[in-house]
Amino acid sequence: PAAPVSGGFAANPISGPPAPRSVSGPPAAPTSAHPAHTAPTSGPPAPASPVAGDPAPSSPFGGPPAPRAPIPGPTPAQRGAPGTVVGGRYALRTAIGHGGMGTVWRATDTVLRRDVAVKEVVLPPGLAPVDRDSMYQRTLREARAAAALSHPAVVQVYDVVTDGGRPWIVMELLQSRSLAEMIVEDGPLAPRAVAKIGIALLGALEVAHAAGVLHRDVKPANVLISSDGRCVLTDFGVARMPTDAELTSPGMVLGSPHFISPERAVGSSFGAPSDLFSRGVTLYTAVEGRPP
Numbered sequence: 001p002a003a004p005v006s007g008g009f010a011a012n013p014i015s016g017p018p019a020p021r022s023v024s025g026p027p028a029a030p031t032s033a034h035p036a037h038t039a040p041t042s043g044p045p046a047p048a049s050p051v052a053g054d055p056a057p058s059s060p061f062g063g064p065p066a067p068r069a070p071i072p073g074p075t076p077a078q079r080g081a082p083g084t085v086v087g088g089r090y091a092l093r094t095a096i097g098h099g100g101m102g103t104v105w106r107a108t109d110t111v112l113r114r115d116v117a118v119k120e121v122v123l124p125p126g127l128a129p130v131d132r133d134s135m136y137q138r139t140l141r142e143a144r145a146a147a148a149l150s151h152p153a154v155v156q157v158y159d160v161v162t163d164g165g166r167p168w169i170v171m172e173l174l175q176s177r178s179l180a181e182m183i184v185e186d187g188p189l190a191p192r193a194v195a196k197i198g199i200a201l202l203g204a205l206e207v208a209h210a211a212g213v214l215h216r217d218v219k220p221a222n223v224l225i226s227s228d229g230r231c232v233l234t235d236f237g238v239a240r241m242p243t244d245a246e247l248t249s250p251g252m253v254l255g256s257p258h259f260i261s262p263e264r265a266v267g268s269s270f271g272a273p274s275d276l277f278s279r280g281v282t283l284y285t286a287v288e289g290r291p292p
Contacts (some may be wrong), residue, residue, distance in 0.1 A: 005224040046164070054174045060172035080105060080120045086168050087161030090118050097178075097221075106173060109158075116158060119169040119235070140169045146236035155234040171234070179286060180220035188289035197223065198283045200231035205279065208236070216270075218260040218278035218286055225288045258291040 008066065081101065084092045090107045096117070097104035107118040121139055123132055140160055147157035151162040159170035177199070189197075201223065208215060215222075215236060261277035263270045285291045 007190050016234060026276075032078075069263060079103075079122065080118075083142055085261050086118060086163045088160075089182070090116065090161070090168070092118060102271065107170075115173045115175040117171045119171065121167050136165075136167055139169075140269065142213055143169045143236070144169065145211055146208070149207055149211060149236070150214065151204055151207040153200040153231055153233055155232050155236065156182075157236065172233060174214070174230075174234075176224040176230075176232070179223040179225060179282070182225060183220060183286060183289055189286045191287055194283055194286045197225075197231050201233055201279050201282070203273070204233040205275050214271065215275050215278075216264075217256065217259075218275050219256045220282050221256075223282060258285075 017243070018135060072230070073112075080086070080092050080093060082092055086092065089109060089111050091103045091110055092107050094106050095103050096106050102122040103120045105118045105120060107116050108114075109116050123134070123135055127135070135243060140162070143157055143160045146154070147160070155174070156172040158172065177185075201218070205215065207216070213236065215233065217235060218233070222233060224232045225232055226232065257265075259278045259281045261274040264265050264274055281291055
């Protein structure tokens, strides 16, 4: 048979019409009308952006999720201010004291219509959420325990309320000066007067320790001398956990450096003897006009 002409039709060995002859040349590229024939994009798909509130992403090497940054403490806008009503009852008026763990406010009890002192507890910044919650709970427990103490040299705790997610301690308001103010303004005290202060503090600590309450911050600023001569140990209920060293950054210890006991300074376990050591340093400071 004659050779088929290029572009023509070859005879079909099976009966029927001849099959079409393929035309030489490269196949035509698919047009945009057929998107299913387009080549896929190279590389894996881009990961979706994380959504706020999602759990922390896991490690690419199969480890546990990376820890998130600690939640910061309350901002100045969230802190107490004159005119703020705490617990729907206590109206803050003026700040009368500041410390490493918070601020003491002169306030008005709008229900009983009397003046009180309100301690705003503010923890150090940078604590992890679990440590922050643990210290808040310890504050509430110890403040309630202090409220059960009955001694002339222990400040009376009237109430403990939670407002803004933080505990506030309501105490009696004393017309007094702190021992620290007296030392600065009047100079060292007479030994006989310091001896009377020491006896009062010893009674306060004895009652507190018998109830299982550790003060953990005995110092001249927390010793009040009222206008009628009454000596009062204040600032009970502020969180001072026995595991301070575990809840803070390495080398950081809560409290006043001049008055803390050696075991607290090195992060060891502590108890009632630590309060007695701080009492001794406080009395030394009152007599000498400066800490040892």
